């Protein structure tokens with residue numbers, strides 16, 4: 280997969296590491312006994328969290344930057360829509376490309392949205408659900 284240098288420049292400015300939602304997901308996974316690695320650059324989209332033993336990649340997405348469908352946080356009236364609209368659309372397109380590429384390599388992909396990362400018990404329930412669903416998909 281080729282990476283458009285302009286796009287990755289835009290993304291590198293947008294994308295930050297160790298965000299609070301990411302830290303919450305890592306903490307939850309840790310408490311559930313999962314072993315994971317961070318930011319595997321050799322995988323499409325550099326997934327935020329990778330569980331090699333489960334061949335599962337997790338993306339922790341900000342609701343605005345990745346346009347969480349139907350989420351209140353996906354729209355921000357203070358932002359300039361004409362400026363951000365196309366950039367956000369490209370983010371969503373890239374997310375889709377990364378998912379397709381990861382699945383083609385035999386990885387399961389789980390997306391956890393920022394708004395799903397608290398409270399902690401709901402996040403854990405969300406992860407349990409995501410893992411059982413991913414397992415079902417892999418076995419079917």
Ligand SMILES: [Zn+2]
Nearest residue numbers: 342347350394
């Ligand atoms: Zn959301």
